Amino acid sequence: xxxxxxxxxxxxxxxxxxxxxxxxxxxxxxxxxxxxxxxxxxxxxxxxxxxxxxxxxxxxxxxxxxxxxxxxxxxxxxxxxxxxxxxxxxxxxxxxxxxxxxxxxxxxxxxxxxxxxxxxxxxxxxxxxxxxxxxxxxxxxxxxxxxxxxxxxxxxxxxxxxxxxxxxxxxxxxxxxxxxxxxxxxxxxxxxxxxxxxxxxxxxxxxxxxxxxxxxxxxxxxxxxxxxxxxxxxxxxxxxxxxxxxxxxxxxxxxxxxxxxxxxxxxxxxxxxxxxxxxxxxxxxxxxxxxxxxxxxxxxxxxxxxxxxx
Amino acid sequence: xxxxxxxxxxxxxxxxxxxxxxxxxxxxxxxxxxxxxxxxxxxxxxxxxxxxxxxxxxxxxxxxxxxxxxxxxxxxxxxxxxxxxxxxxxxxxxxxxxxxxxxxxxxxxxxxxxxxxxxxxxxxxxxxxxxxxxxxxxxxxxxxxxxxxxxxxxxxxxxxxxxxxxxxxxxxxxxxxxxxxxxxxxxxxxxxxxxxxxxxxxxxxxxxxxxxxxxxxxxxxxxxxxxxxxxxxxxxxxxxxxxxxxxxxxxxxxxxxxxxxxxxxxxxxxxxxxxxxxxxxxxxxxxxxxxxxxxxxxxxxxxxxxxxxxxxxxxxxxxxxxxxxxxxxxxxxxxxxxxxxxxxxxxxxxxxxxxxxxxxxxxxxxxxxxxxxxxxxxxxxxxxxxxxxxxxxxxxxxxxxxxxxxxxxxxxxxxxxxxxxxxxxxxx
Numbered sequence: 135x136x137x138x139x140x141x142x143x144x145x146x147x148x149x150x151x152x153x154x155x156x157x158x159x160x161x162x163x164x165x166x167x168x169x170x171x172x173x174x175x176x177x178x179x180x181x182x183x184x185x186x187x188x189x190x191x192x193x194x195x196x197x198x199x200x201x202x203x204x205x206x207x208x209x210x211x212x213x214x215x216x217x218x219x220x221x222x223x224x225x226x227x228x229x230x231x232x233x234x235x236x237x238x239x240x241x242x243x244x245x246x247x248x249x250x251x252x253x254x255x256x257x258x259x260x261x262x263x264x265x266x267x268x269x270x271x272x273x274x275x276x277x278x279x280x281x282x283x284x285x286x287x288x289x290x291x292x293x294x295x296x297x298x299x300x301x302x303x304x305x306x307x308x309x310x311x312x313x314x315x316x317x318x319x320x321x322x323x324x325x326x327x328x329x330x331x332x333x334x335x336x337x338x339x340x341x342x343x344x345x346x347x348x349x350x351x352x353x354x355x356x357x358x359x360x361x362x363x364x365x366x367x368x369x370x371x372x373x374x375x376x377x378x379x380x381x382x383x384x385x386x387x388x389x390x391x392x393x394x395x396x397x398x399x400x401x402x403x404x405x406x407x408x409x410x411x412x413x414x415x416x417x418x419x420x421x422x423x424x425x426x427x428x429x430x431x432x433x434x435x436x437x438x439x440x441x442x443x444x
Numbered sequence: 445x446x447x448x449x450x451x452x453x454x455x456x457x458x459x460x461x462x463x464x465x466x467x468x469x470x471x472x473x474x475x476x477x478x479x480x481x482x483x484x485x486x487x488x489x490x491x492x493x494x495x496x497x498x499x500x501x502x503x504x505x506x507x508x509x510x511x512x513x514x515x516x517x518x519x520x521x522x523x524x525x526x527x528x529x530x531x532x533x534x535x536x537x538x539x540x541x542x543x544x545x546x547x548x549x550x551x552x553x554x555x556x557x558x559x560x561x562x563x564x565x566x567x568x569x570x571x572x573x574x575x576x577x578x579x580x581x582x583x584x585x586x587x588x589x590x591x592x593x594x595x596x597x598x599x600x601x602x603x604x605x606x607x608x609x610x611x612x613x614x615x616x617x618x619x620x621x622x623x624x625x626x627x628x629x630x631x632x633x634x635x636x637x638x639x640x641x642x643x644x645x646x647x648x649x650x651x652x653x654x655x656x657x658x659x660x661x662x663x664x665x666x667x668x669x670x671x672x673x674x675x676x677x678x679x680x681x682x683x684x685x686x687x688x689x690x691x692x693x694x695x696x697x698x699x700x701x702x703x704x705x706x707x708x709x710x711x712x713x714x715x716x717x718x719x720x721x722x723x724x725x726x727x728x729x730x731x732x733x734x735x736x737x738x739x740x741x742x743x744x745x746x747x748x749x750x751x752x753x754x755x756x757x758x759x760x761x762x763x764x765x766x767x768x769x770x771x772x773x774x775x776x777x778x779x780x781x782x783x784x785x786x787x788x789x790x791x792x793x794x795x796x797x798x799x800x801x802x803x804x805x806x807x808x809x810x811x812x813x814x815x816x817x818x819x820x821x822x823x824x825x826x827x828x829x830x831x832x833x834x835x836x837x838x839x840x841x842x843x844x845x846x847x848x849x850x851x852x853x854x855x856x857x858x859x860x861x862x863x864x865x866x867x868x869x870x871x872x
Contacts, residue, residue, distance in 0.1 A: 194526050195550040275700055281634045282712070301642075301699040303851065389644045390699050390845050406523055408834050409547055 188415035195409060206416035216417065218392050219400040222307055226396060227375040229308075233315045235367050238322020239360075243352070245323065246330040256327070263320035271384035274313040275300065300386055303393035310381050310394055317381075318374075322367055329363035330356070358441050365436040369429055376425055397421050478510040479766040481536040483754075484525070486518035494786035498779055502770060509766045518752075522548070525757075529553055534757035536767040539590055542578035542751045543646055546831045549581035555756040557585040560768050570777070570793045574749040577826035587753030588771045589792045593719040594747040594819050595654055597621075597736075598812065601729040603628055603635070603714045612715070612733035614745075618655075618684050621715075621736045622692065628714035629694040636707075637694035637714045640685070642848050643701035644841035646750075650827070651717055652844050654748040655681040657825050660741045663836075664828045669869055673840070674862035680738060682847055682854035690850040697848045719750075720790055720816040732812030734819050749823040751792075790817055832868040839864035 188206055190199040210216060245256050262270075277285050278299035286296050300306045333356050341351045379398040382388060388395035388403065395403075397417065405414035487495045492515070499511050514535065516524055522544050528534045529551055540548055548554060557579075561568045568576065575589035597612050604611050609627050612620075625637025641647045653663060661677030664670065689695040696713055698704045707713045709727050716722070717735065734745055754774070756767045773779065777795050781802055784791045788810045791797040797817050807814035827833065843861040846852030852860070 193547070193550065194530075195547055197552060272702075275702060279703065281696070282707070301697060301849065303849070385700055387643050387645065387700075389842070390642070390849060391644075391842055391851060403838075407838070409831075 184415040184418060187412055188419050190412045192412040192415075193409040194405070194411045199412070202412070206413045207420075209413060210416065210420060215392060215395065216397075216400060219395045219397045222394065223376060223378070223396045226307060226311060226378060227372060229311045230314055230318075230375045230378075231368060231371045233311065234318045234322050234371055235364065237315060237319050238367070239326050241319065242323045242326035242330055245327055256323075259323045260320040262317050263324075265317070267317070267380045268384055270313065270317050271381060274309065274316075275385055278309050301390060303391045306386055306390060306394045310378075310385065313385075314375075314378070314381055318371065322371075325363050325367055326360065329360045333359045358439075361436075361440040362442060365432070365440050368436070369432050372428060372432065373425055376421065376428070478506070478508055479762050480510050480512060481763055481766045481770060482512050482514055483537040483539075483770075484514050484516045484521060484535040485539040486516050486521060488515075491787045491789065494783055497786075498774065498783060502773055509769060511770055526551075529757070534759065536757060536759055536763050537771065538755050538757065540587070540753055540755045542753055543827070543833065543837070545578055545586060545753060546581050546829045546833060548753075548755055549584055549586050550831065551757075553758045554586050555758050555764055555767075557588065557756060557768065557771075558583075560772065561585050561588070563772075566772060566775075567795075570795050571775075572749070572751075572792070572794060572797075572820055572823065574820075574823040574826050575751040575792060577829070578751045579753055581829050587755040588775045589751055590754045591752040592749055592790050592792050592820065593721065593751075594749045594790075594816060594823050595651060595717050595719055595735060596747065596816055596819050597715055597733045598708075598718050598722065598726070599715045599731050599733065600708060600711060600713065601731055603711055607714075611731055612736070614734055616733070616736040617739040618658075618736045619739060622684065622688050622694075625688060625694040625715060626692045629692065631693075635712050635714070636696040637692075638688065639696040639698055639704040639707065639713045639716055640689070640848060641701040641704065642697045642699045642845045644838070644845045645701065646837045646841070647701060648841045648844050649837045650748050650750060652681060652685070652840070653827065654717075654735060654746060655684065655738075657746045657748070658735065658741060658743050659738045660743040664830070664865075664869075668828050668830050671836075671862040671865035671869075673865075674858040677741075678858050679854055680741075682844075682858055685844065686847050686850075686854045689848045695848065697845075699845065699849075720788065720810075720813060723810050723812055724788065730812065732815040734815065734822060745822045746824055747819050747822045749820070749826075788813060790820065794820075830869065830872065832872045835868035836861075836865045839868070 187199075189201060189203060191202045191205070192199040241259050245252065245259060277283050280286060280296060280298045280301055283299070285299070290296065297305060299309050337355050337359075338351050341355050346354070377398050378396045379402065382394050382396060382399045383402070386394045388399050398421070401414040401417040401421070404410045404417065483499075485495065496513065499513055503510055516538075518539060518541065521538060521540055525534060525538050525540065534553055560566065561579075571589050572592055575592050579585050579587045579589060599612055601611065604624075607628050609624050612624070621638075628637035629635060641651065656663065656673055656678055659677040659680045661675050661681065662672040665672045685695075689697060696704065696707065704713060704716060705722060705725050708716060709725075711728060723730075723732075735747055737743075737745055754771050756764060756771065758764055775792065777793055780791050780793045781796045781799070783789060784796060785802065785805060788806060790813070791802065796802055797820060803814050803817050806817070830836070839861040843852060843857035847854055847857045
């Protein structure tokens with residue numbers, strides 16, 4: 135772009151132009167090469183290596199990794215635990231993504247005003263992102279502790295019987311949803327807050343003059359103009375939801391009775407606990423394809439309703 | 445999950461540093477005329493200081509060998525070692541959990557220490573049988589004993605006094621244990637008689653395996669080809685868990701395996717079945733007693749040990765020889781004694797464990813250690829050394845948790861995990 139607009143009116147001899155652009159290329163590559171190198175070595179190479187691994191039988195222990203073709207992939211449909219893991223991942227994603235976005239939007243809307251000390255409130259909203267996952271997990275494990283936790287104490291005060299939470303196979307996954315929604319809300323707030331501040335005041339004023347109520351303005355003007363942020367959050371949160379691992383690892387380790395075993399936890403378990411690295415790599419590639427498809431669908435749907443305020 | 449991107453960068457950076465660091469010191473060899481060997485271990489606090497002291501003592505006594513210590517987290521040691529082995533720069537010695545032993549034996553660069561442990565000066569028979577069993581896989585000695593422990597009852601003295609229950613005695617049966625746990629349970633004050641680590645990990649499983657042995661059962665058949673725990677003895681052990689957790693509701697089922705110690709210290713749990721490592725975290729008056737027996741079983745008192753190993757990796761003859769020299773020194777009686785006295789870790793050698801002066805001194809520092817040391821003689825069996833043990837452990841772990849939560853009947857749990865075990869053994 136820059137070279138095109140900066141081209142002098144009288145075209146110089148082609149040799150010089152080519153040389154100049156070549157040296158510009160070289161400088162460009164020099165700037166990005168450290169990042170390219172690091173991403174290449176620690177990002178791309180492992181990705182390619184795990185693709186090879188998915189066609190091999192490997193326990194990570196022995197150097198012999200016989201090529202087994204598609205055998206790892208053929209094993210997947212008959213794996214009952216993996217089916218459970220998919221089910222749990224879908225339930226988790228379907229709850230986590232909308233909940234985080236709704237909570238984030240409500241808080242962002244509340245913070246999008248000029249009052250004394252607003253920066254303190256905004257910092258407070260973002261603080262959940264600054265808390266390390268391990269601290270978050272420890273706090274939530276005690277909050278949702280069945281006998282001594284604050285949550286059950288609160289419920290009992292209003293007459294609801296004691297729940298087992300993380301100890302109950304029917305409830306554990308929902309506790310993890312609550313925990314991660316809390317953890318990611320700060321992120322959604324920041325994105326929505328930035329987007330809200332980009333909504334032009336004149337459009338809202340015009341609507342108000344036309345007699346629109348505050349909720350109508352929000353629904354018909356503000357929310358559509360937030361749609362790029364909404365699409366971004368939906369995609370970003372979905373990818374992260376499908377890759378849920380840390381919170382499960384830190385609290386339930388996939389239990390009780392596999393009730394919180396999600397896809398990434400299951401493939402970690404296969405690779406590093408059960409020494410089935412080849413099979414785990416095949417699972418990882420299945421997950422990768424699923425994420426590609428879901429993201430593609432999200433963009434296709436998104437393009438229909440996203441308004442870019444240009 | 446959160447901050448994934450930045451964390452990934454941090455990991456990449458630390459890996460890069462580690463690679464550079466290893467390249468710098470791993471194969472260093474003899475720049476100073478000494479053979480440099482690297483040992484990976486995960487001791488912290490008191491144990492860390494004591495271990496560094498021992499290494500310093502060794503280094504200052506040596507003209508030919510220098511030992512460098514790299515601290516790792518023991519839980520992730522195998523993952524790190526595997527990465528290093530793949531990269532061609534394994535440590536010379538690593539601290540690895542005993543439950544990994546059958547799989548560790550598959551790594552080609554692991555050195556067979558048979559010739560070392562057979563030297564008369566090592567006095568191999570002085571190590572407890574459970575430790576020797578865990579170092580040996582198909583006749584190959586893959587390590588030297590690094591740690592030994594066992595399980596016993598640790599109980600809250602004031603809760604027993606308050607409930608008017610006689611404290612655990614060596615003549616207790618599991619029925620006595622159950623009755624006491626029931627009396628110590630009070631739903632009104634949310635007090636429980638017992639707590640069980642129920643995260644379905646090996647920590648869940650080995651506690652039950654000790655009960656299985658006490659009932660007279662076995663984990664696998666003698667040829668390690670089929671599950672043997674789906675037996676009347678297995679049912680007896682599993683039913684005890686069911687009756688206590690589901691019928692009496694006297695068990696705090698700690699599904700995240702992270703709360704029992706805080707609750708014990710808050711006088712909410714009467715008894716634990718745990719190992720010596722927990723004693724230093726207890727702040728309430730406590731007692732230690734060996735595990736109860738099953739009435740009518742001829743197996744008597746048993747316990748289980750989870751010994752860990754020092755494993756040597758082949759980085760060339762000079763390095764291997766140096767590593768063997770260091771390990772022989774580290775596991776000699778004098779050093780075992782020094783380390784146990786400093787840390788309260790049980791002595792890995794019987795000659796030290798049978799020394800009344802050592803035992804008394806340790807027990808004075810941390811009451812109850814005497815019982816744990818004596819309890820080593822009740823460790824009569826070891827877990828089977830099969831490569832599919834992780835799968836077996838996972839199947840059993842989920843069955844035990846299922847029983848504790850009342851989601852599975854004892855027989856259903858045994859049948860289900862036995863089927864999974866047989867399948868894992870068949871495809872081994």
